[in-house]
Amino acid sequence: MDSDRLQKTEPDAATQAAFGERMMGMLNDAALSFMISIGHRTELFDTLEKLRRPATAQAISDESGLNERYVREWLGAMVTGRVIDYDPATKGYQLPQEHAAWLTREATPNNLAGVMQFMSMFGKIEDHVLDCFRNGGGVPYENFDRFHEIMAEESFQTVVAALEEHILPLAEGLLEALIQGVDVADVGCGRGLALLRMAELFPNSTFVGYDFSADAIHWATDEAKRRGLTNIRFAVQDAARLQDEDRFDVIFAFDAIHDQIDPHAMLAGIHRALKDEGLFFAQDIHSSSHLEKNLDHPVAPFLYTVSTMHCMTVSLAHSGCGLGTCWGEELALQMFEEAGFRNVAVHRLEHDIMNNYYLCRKGEADR
Known part of the structure; x- marks a missing residue:
């Protein structure tokens, strides 16, 4: 941040639009932080890593012992947040290995999912x-x-x-x-x-x-x-x-x-x-x-x-x-x-x- 920028009074339309886009990104990422925290605490990421294959919401629910309706809604956040892959033809969900490297307990010391718990606290x-x-x-x-x-x-x-x-x-x-x-x-x-x-x-x-x-x-x-x-x-x-x-x-x-x-x-x-x-x-x-x-x-x-x-x-x-x-x-x-x-x-x-x-x-x- 330089002094010229701090003193500028007329808004720049492109900068304003870009910041609006950034704010939308922040909103989505903030929401995802809560869902990632839940995925960590429920061990859903660990369950998906254990499965290592596409699985339906019901199969993930059965494997994790969690309520299917909540698991399905959580998966909606993960898919739209580009955290988990989804195949609409088979209704199968899968955690990419490249993402598992940052989200599972096996990924320690790189498991950032646990850090997301700070947000809810x-x-x-x-x-x-x-x-x-x-x-x-x-x-x-x-x-x-x-x-x-x-x-x-x-x-x-x-x-x-x-x-x-x-x-x-x-x-x-x-x-x-x-x-x-x-x-x-x-x-x-x-x-x-x-x-x-x-x-x-x-x-x-x-x-x-x-x-x-x-x-x-x-x-x-x-x-x-x-x-x-x-x-x-x-x-x-x-x-x-x-x-x-x-x-x-x-x-x-x-x-x-x-x-x-x-x-x-x-x-x-x-x-x-x-x-x-x-x-x-x-x-x-x-x-x-x-x-x-x-x-x-x-x-x-x-x-x-x-x-x-x-x-x-x-x-x-x-x-x-x-x-x-x-x-x-x-x-x-x-x-x-x-x-x-x-x-x-x-x-x-x-x-x-x-x-x-x-x-x-x-x-x-x-x-």
């Missing part, structure tokens, strides 16, 4: 966010009834599935240290899927997961018991009030910093809780702190929407700083330095267009 709190536009404040976590469930699915895709092969090897010597045995924490762990997986992989290490949500911690604790893990525990803990000092060899924070009420206090507490030469390993959103540098980001509108409807508002609900999802790499590096970390390394992974991976070491000079 945001719809439920739109009125609360609207009130914040008028009166300030924010919407607290307790208003998001499926947040930790959806985030656990997303964490499984972007973190758990990539831990051994991609994420942990980013830090030189980390895999070997975990095998030998170290003390590890995950701050803002949610349901703790990443930490649970590490506890399974590295029985000689000990793991602690902290999160603000009692519901998430209860779920994670039960899951650890179900898996028979004895080297892991979870505790309800405000990330801004960590009490540990010189305790951990490694601390993780997966997609957690930008949601915090007081991220500066969180980072200072993490620095304090690490042993000398300890590693802070943070995954957070890949973006710039400057709006104009995010114009070509492939999912920038989604990120700013997620921020408005969740990440920023949950912080502002408690009079927090409201960093927002697109707090950006520049501000992140500044805040890591202010917390005492030096020589922070920034990594990207091919499978994960959404995140940066920050490796921050605590040294004697940082104290």
Whole structure:
């Protein structure tokens, strides 16, 4: 957007018509996001992938155990949205393999159907966010009834599935240290899927997961018991009030910093809780702190929407700083330095267009 365009007063007919077409596309795509979410939650995409042949609505209904009339109407949205193929002669529906690669659980970590669940969740709190536009404040976590469930699915895709092969090897010597045995924490762990997986992989290490949500911690604790893990525990803990000092060899924070009420206090507490030469390993959103540098980001509108409807508002609900999802790499590096970390390394992974991976070491000079 240049200054000449911003100052232009006379509307351009072609531009106006093109934007109208774009708005129609947005309307259809927004509607499809709800239907894709339903297709994910009902496992209809997985059913179609399993069939791997054209099938009638009744056959799909029988295979999935779902109501045929609803399945048929859902298929109408999928066909007109060019998601599923349809043969009117046989009344057969089929999910193309090229589309299944982005829509099924087998497609992890590329299953974008699960991400569509955010849209329906945001719809439920739109009125609360609207009130914040008028009166300030924010919407607290307790208003998001499926947040930790959806985030656990997303964490499984972007973190758990990539831990051994991609994420942990980013830090030189980390895999070997975990095998030998170290003390590890995950701050803002949610349901703790990443930490649970590490506890399974590295029985000689000990793991602690902290999160603000009692519901998430209860779920994670039960899951650890179900898996028979004895080297892991979870505790309800405000990330801004960590009490540990010189305790951990490694601390993780997966997609957690930008949601915090007081991220500066969180980072200072993490620095304090690490042993000398300890590693802070943070995954957070890949973006710039400057709006104009995010114009070509492939999912920038989604990120700013997620921020408005969740990440920023949950912080502002408690009079927090409201960093927002697109707090950006520049501000992140500044805040890591202010917390005492030096020589922070920034990594990207091919499978994960959404995140940066920050490796921050605590040294004697940082104290």
